[in-house]
Amino acid sequence: MKNGFSVFLAAFIALGLSWCGFVLGPAKQLGAEKQAAVLNSSDVYPIQRTGDAALGLQVYRANGCAACHTEQVRQDGVVCDVVLMKPGKNPAVVSNLVSTLKLTGLTKDEADAASDQITAAGGSVETHIIPVGTDIARGWGLRQSVAADFLYDTPVQLGSLRAGPDLANVGARLPDFNWQLVHLYAPSAVAKNSAMPPFRYLFELRKIGDTPSPDAVQFPEGFAPPAGCEVVPTPEAKQLAAYLLSLKADAPLYEAPFTPVTTKP
Amino acid sequence: MNDEARSNCPAGTGGEPEATRSAVPMWIVVVALLLLFLGGVYFDHHSGWFNARVYSPYVSAEELELYQPKSGAAAAAAQGKKVYETVCGICHNPDGMGKPNQAPPLAGSEWVTTAGFHRLAQIPLLGLSGNIQVAGKDWNLNMAPMGAALSDADLAAVLTYIRTSWGNKAGAVTADDVKAIRAVVGGHPAISAAQLNSIPE
Numbered sequence: 001m002k003n004g005f006s007v008f009l010a011a012f013i014a015l016g017l018s019w020c021g022f023v024l025g026p027a028k029q030l031g032a033e034k035q036a037a038v039l040n041s042s043d044v045y046p047i048q049r050t051g052d053a054a055l056g057l058q059v060y061r062a063n064g065c066a067a068c069h070t071e072q073v074r075q076d077g078v079v080c081d082v083v084l085m086k087p088g089k090n091p092a093v094v095s096n097l098v099s100t101l102k103l104t105g106l107t108k109d110e111a112d113a114a115s116d117q118i119t120a121a122g123g124s125v126e127t128h129i130i131p132v133g134t135d136i137a138r139g140w141g142l143r144q145s146v147a148a149d150f151l152y153d154t155p156v157q158l159g160s161l162r163a164g165p166d167l168a169n170v171g172a173r174l175p176d177f178n179w180q181l182v183h184l185y186a187p188s189a190v191a192k193n194s195a196m197p198p199f200r201y202l203f204e205l206r207k208i209g210d211t212p213s214p215d216a217v218q219f220p221e222g223f224a225p226p227a228g229c230e231v232v233p234t235p236e237a238k239q240l241a242a243y244l245l246s247l248k249a250d251a252p253l254y255e256a257p258f259t260p261v262t263t264k265p
Numbered sequence: 266m267n268d269e270a271r272s273n274c275p276a277g278t279g280g281e282p283e284a285t286r287s288a289v290p291m292w293i294v295v296v297a298l299l300l301l302f303l304g305g306v307y308f309d310h311h312s313g314w315f316n317a318r319v320y321s322p323y324v325s326a327e328e329l330e331l332y333q334p335k336s337g338a339a340a341a342a343a344q345g346k347k348v349y350e351t352v353c354g355i356c357h358n359p360d361g362m363g364k365p366n367q368a369p370p371l372a373g374s375e376w377v378t379t380a381g382f383h384r385l386a387q388i389p390l391l392g393l394s395g396n397i398q399v400a401g402k403d404w405n406l407n408m409a410p411m412g413a414a415l416s417d418a419d420l421a422a423v424l425t426y427i428r429t430s431w432g433n434k435a436g437a438v439t440a441d442d443v444k445a446i447r448a449v450v451g452g453h454p455a456i457s458a459a460q461l462n463s464i465p466e
Binding site: 030032256 | 321322323334
């Protein structure tokens with residue numbers, strides 16, 4: 001072959017460069033990713049799944065959930081709110097400042113300027129960091145998804161199509177185990193007009209024997225099985241529901257900082 | 266094509282076009298360099314230098330650092346809790362209730378919830394010896410100067426934490442306060458309850 005060595009060299013360089021770009025680069029960038037501290041807390045994130053939740057990832061995968069659901073929340077930006085904590089020794093001046101200054105939806109620089117002004121007047125303030133974006137506005141997550149969220153997922157179930165909602169934070173959004181089971185058995189029972197197919201083969205519809213099963217799914221009014229029957233989840237259904245409850249991307253991290261909204265009891 | 270025309274053709278050209286060499290036009294070089302420069306500027310602003318922790322909307326590690334909650338009561342409280350659990354909580358218990366024969370409670374202790382913090386701050390800085398009455402009970406144990414090795418900020422955070430946790434409602438302590446107290450007490454030996462009472466609150 002004419003110029004055989006040159007052709008080989010060109011192909012080698014082309015493939016070698018793409019290998020460096022697609023394999024070596026990401027491995028160098030993210031290969032050392034490990035469990036990290038949650039901001040302002042002694043907790044670590046993420047926590048490795050155990051038991052049913054760990055097995056549930058494979059049920060999620062086997063049933064093709066990732067074909068219609070993503071596990072990645074996007075964030076368009078971040079805004080800062082300045083919140084007055086204590087009015088301090090000059091309450092009149094501080095409250096006047098608070099009512100005249102713009103304190104919500106600021107950039108970091110504007111927030112720093114505002115908090116400097118209030119601090120100079122004697123008040124004490126906190127700057128709250130609030131992620132914004134369409135996914136976050138829908139309530140799908142508190143912050144964007146980052147590599148750490150997927151540390152213990154094998155394989156990662158990112159998904160690329162949203163026929164259904166994003167599930168990155170579903171365990172925090174819908175933390176009821178029974179709700180998840182009802183939703184898998186009869187999606188329309190809890191989500192009207194749901195396009196999700198029912199996963200009834202993960203359940204067993206059977207006659208109640210001597211004693212009702214303690215695992216039987218509790219249905220809302222109008223969706224209960226016929227009298228004398230009960231719907232019992234198979235181990236796969238329980239594993240899948242446990243996995244869904246384990247999907248909680250709600251920890252503020254260094255790479256995705258935000259101020260958690262604490263609801264007062 | 267007639268014979269006459271064919272005979273006019275120069276010999277040796279078989280009809281195949283042949284590439285010739287010519288210089289690259291200067292404008293292409295200029296445009297390429299300009300694009301390279303603009304690409305470099307864009308890369309500089311948006312790559313985050315391939316830092317694994319930099320995600321959009323942050324464009325650099327420096328910008329991400331700016332958005333870390335560093336100040337504010339929440340950050341100080343978290344730091345105070347962390348220091349308490351690693352240093353103080355071993356004897357005083359993570360819930361502040363103390364442990365029998367090890368350490369008196371801090372929750373509801375009149376030594377912790379004083380209006381000022383000058384007496385309280387001496388205890389971790391110098392240690393404590395001899396009898397002390399805490400919440401109606403007598404304790405006679407020795408405490409080492411556990412806070413002497415802590416930084417001013419850490420000690421202030423942990424003092425603020427014990428003064429504001431478990432139902433205690435006393436004022437915060439700043440790093441500057443701790444610095445001032447530390448400068449005054451110097452290398453005093455372990456302090457006693459009677460000596461503490463002689464210090465203004």
